[in-house]
Amino acid sequence: MPNATGCAAGAPASDPCPRCEVLLGLDGVQVVGVERDDGRLRVTVQTPWTLMGCPDCGVVAPSRGRRTRVLHDVPGTVPVEIVWRQRRWACPDAGCPRRTFSEQVPTLVTARGSITTRVISWAIRQLRAEHATIGGLARQLRVAWWTLWRVVKPRLEDLAADESRFAGVGTLGVDEHVWHHTPHKTSTKGPAMFTGMVDLTRDQDGRVHARLLDLVPGRTGKAYATWLTDRTAAFRSGVKVATLDPYRGYANALRDELSEAVPVLDAFHVVKLAAQAMDEIRRRVQQATLGHRGRAGDPLYRIRNILHRAAGELTERQWARLLDCLERGDPGDEVLLAxxxxxxxxxAYAAVTPAAGRAIAEHVVASFASCPITEIARLGRTLRQWKNTYLGYFTTGGANNGGTEAINGIIELHRRIARGYRNPDNYRLRMLLVAGGLLLPPDLR
Structure with a gap:
């Protein structure tokens, strides 16, 4: 029968147990005792005896006994502690500067650590795939937040510094996202906004597997241009398509640093600009005809959502409501024209072929600016300023910033899970991990 310290009844506590060693799964150590109390599993281990020489002079050193180190290991149904009986030696050479030294087992723990090496891999996998937090994992280990993060962070920093993760990027997306939604926090917690760069390169099947490449503080063209300048010439020459929102700072950065890449204005934002112009006209006509903002029974207010639907998707009932309300609430046909x-x-984006879509888009650019309706004319001038970027969609196989927006959604999710971040460096590392920006070795996947 097993006992608290050995494998079989009557076995000395110091005898190693091969079956326990298989269950523990740590190379280089022998299990000499297992006990469980107070909701915690304690496994006592030690290394096999070996003749040891001084690391400095090589003289065979006599033993100075052992010291006990308590290490936190990957939890099971209860937290697990590894009690390591660490060997110590003394150098007998009086002229050697090293007096005493202790054994080191890199596969078990770092030199001064209190967490086993495999906890780092376990924690990174939990953060990446299971939507975990450092705080939650620390509670499972029964350690402080900082105790766990200070061993995970260097590993993530090494992965983030690996320039090979930028290889093979053919389509680059950029977008900003808000870090702090309250302006007063900006002075104490860093920038309010970050600019994110995303790999939108298609695979052989034409699918986009978006991954976050980096986050830089601020929402400026300079921040984006500086990041591009810091990359290698091979990276910049490899980017053939660059998607962006209608923000002139990002466009200028692409013009200066990625002049050979085809800039593409995101389709969603183009349609959004057209929808905003239509809504402005609807609200203006509402005020002009009824003298107040939309109410439940007003004709134009009743069709505010129908106006945003594609014409081909409207049901007969929706068509009937649309025509009736426009007839009663739009005397000048401005809303109808919008x-x-x-x-x-x-x-243009729903056309059967890219050539057909480009023809429609070119007509939009040529005609909207001369429209007698002020809002539509303004939209036309905007699209004319962005003409080449707007038409780039139809020459690049439909490149867009949709994958970038998806990455922003992942960032928002994990920021909520973690209840916010105070340190921008920690924020960047965590988001690179969860959004696929780091090349993980096999032990971290």
């Missing part, structure tokens, strides 16, 4: 312009912008 809706037709909005549908035209949408139809």
């Amino acid at each position: 809706w037709q312009c909005y549908q035209q912008v949408r139809s």
Whole structure:
């Protein structure tokens, strides 16, 4: 029968147990005792005896006994502690500067650590795949937050510093996201916004597996340009397509640093601009005809959502409501014209072929700026300023910033899970991990 310290009844506590060693799964140590109390499993280990020479002079050193080190290991149903009986030696050479020294087992623990080496791999896998937090993992280990993070962080820093993770990027996306939603926190917790760079390169099947490449503080063209400058010439020459939102700072950075890449204005934001223009017209007509903002029974207010639907997706009932409300609430047909312009912008992205979509987009650029409706004319001028970037969508196989927005969603999710971040460096490392920006070796996958 097993006892608290040995494998079989009557076996000395110091005798190693091969079966326990298999269960423990740590190379280089022998299990000499196992006990469980107070909701914790304690496994006592030691290394096999070996003749040891001084690391400095090589003289065979006599033993100075052992000291006990308590290490935190990967938890099971209860927290697990590894009690390591660490050997110590004394150098007998009087002229050697080294007096005493202790054995080191890199496969078990770092020189001054209190967490086993495999806990680092376990924690990174939990953070990456299981939406865990450092705080939650620390509670499972029964250690402090900082105790765990200070061994995980250097590993993530090494992975983030590996420039090979930028290899093979053919399509580059950029977008900003808000780190702090409250302005007063900016002065105490760093920048309010970050700029994220995302790999949107398609695989052989034409699918995009977006991954976050980096996060830099601020939402400026300079921040983006500096990041591009810091990359290698091979990286910059490999980027053939660059997607972006209609923000001039990012466009200028691409013009200066990635002049050979085709810039593409994100389709979602183009349609969003057209929808905003239509909504402005609807609200203006509402105020002009009824003298107040939309209410439940007002004709234009009743169709505010229908106006945003694609014309081909409307049901007969929706068509009937649309026509009736426009007839009663749009005496000058301004909302009707704005809706037709909005549908035209949408139809360019829904065209059967890229050539057909480009023809529609070129017509939009050529005609909208001369529209008598102020909001549509403003939209036309905006699209004319972004003409080449707008038309780039139809020459790049539909490149867009959708993958970048998906990465932003992952960032928002993990920021909520962690209840926010105070340190921008920790924030960057965690988001690179969860959003696929780090090349993980097999032991971390």
